[in-house]
Amino acid sequence: MQIYWLKINKIIEETTEVKTYLLDRPSDFTWEEGSHTHFALEGFNAGDKPNRSLIRHMSISTVPDEDAIGITTRIKEQCSEFKTILKNLEVGNKVAIFKTHTNVPLKREGKNIYLLSSGVGLATFRSLALDYFKRADNVNGIHSLNIDSSKDFLFTDIFETSPEKKFTSQFVDNRKDYYEEVKNLASDKDGLFYVVGSDEFIVQNIEVLLEQGIKAEQIILDKHEQQLTEFLSLDMSKVD
Ligand SMILES: Cc1cc2nc3c(=O)[nH]c(=O)nc-3n(C[C@H](O)[C@H](O)[C@H](O)COP(=O)(O)OP(=O)(O)OC[C@H]3O[C@@H](n4cnc5c(N)ncnc54)[C@H](O)[C@@H]3O)c2cc1C
Numbered sequence: 510m511q512i513y514w515l516k517i518n519k520i521i522e523e524t525t526e527v528k529t530y531l532l533d534r535p536s537d538f539t540w541e542e543g544s545h546t547h548f549a550l551e552g553f554n555a556g557d558k559p560n561r562s563l564i565r566h567m568s569i570s571t572v573p574d575e576d577a578i579g580i581t582t583r584i585k586e587q588c589s590e591f592k593t594i595l596k597n598l599e600v601g602n603k604v605a606i607f608k609t610h611t612n613v614p615l616k617r618e619g620k621n622i623y624l625l626s627s628g629v630g631l632a633t634f635r636s637l638a639l640d641y642f643k644r645a646d647n648v649n650g651i652h653s654l655n656i657d658s659s660k661d662f663l664f665t666d667i668f669e670t671s672p673e674k675k676f677t678s679q680f681v682d683n684r685k686d687y688y689e690e691v692k693n694l695a696s697d698k699d700g701l702f703y704v705v706g707s708d709e710f711i712v713q714n715i716e717v718l719l720e721q722g723i724k725a726e727q728i729i730l731d732k733h734e735q736q737l738t739e740f741l742s743l744d745m746s747k748v749d
Pocket residue numbers: 545565566567568569580581582583584585586587588589590591592629632633731
């Protein structure tokens with residue numbers, strides 16, 4: 510397994526609580542849209558076993574064309590040890606990434622794609638949107654729906670409705686509007702529905718989509734195979 514120790518190149522304050530860490534991109538490192546990685550802090554591999562409290566899964570919010578690896582995360586005042594350390598890192602400090610993989614590539618099947626996300630979950634979809642803007646082949650159109658109760662919506666320069674690009678972006682700040690809109694979107698019985706957010710959010714979205722007649726195989730989650738089966742059968746007793 511290759512571990513890349515990378516310098517923080519820039520820290521972008523997206524909103525009061527959300528930051529994007531742009532890391533130097535090694536010349537031999539590339540990734541697909543929708544990828545996530547293991548993002549680790551100094552000392553994570555100092556002992557016999559990796560120290561899990563210093564490692565988190567994070568999506569890569571940038572695309573290779575931007576020539577930087579972007580990690581976008583929310584850091585609240587009350588936060589974990591991991592985020593407390595992260596919050597204090599500065600440009601020039603090093604972090605590690607390893608085991609990068611995508612479960613949610615842009616499916617080019619000639620269908621409409623619906624990107625359903627909550628809060629910083631939109632970070633996973635940023636690279637899908639940019640990949641689509643670069644090359645729209647075999648994608649009918651994209652509709653993004655993001656719920657963020659903070660009302661500090663993310664990436665509004667990219668997630669901007671454009672009829673020419675067949676791209677629609679909606680932001681809502683409450684669950685009622687959100688699920689009403691999910692039901693509207695689910696009237697497209699042939700669409701592909703990507704869902705990113707907390708496990709509770711994912712389960713609720715799956716329930717609504719299935720109820721509306723969307724089939725499990727039309728729902729795409731950022732989960733590996735085994736978890737996917739458990740989520741889509743809504744057998745949450747097995748999900749850890
Ligand atoms: C495939 C995948 C991709 C992911 N991509 C991303 C991504 O791109 N960006 C991202 O941010 N996350 C992503 N995650 C989730 C990420 O791995 C973390 O689980 C998440 O960011 C929470 O981090 P944390 O555990 O450090 O907790 P925190 O974010 O610090 O805390 C979680 C919650 O607990 C509360 N809390 C924590 N500590 C305390 C305390 N001491 N006292 C009171 N309240 C407390 C916080 O206020 C917060 O509401 C991804 C996960 C997966 C599986």
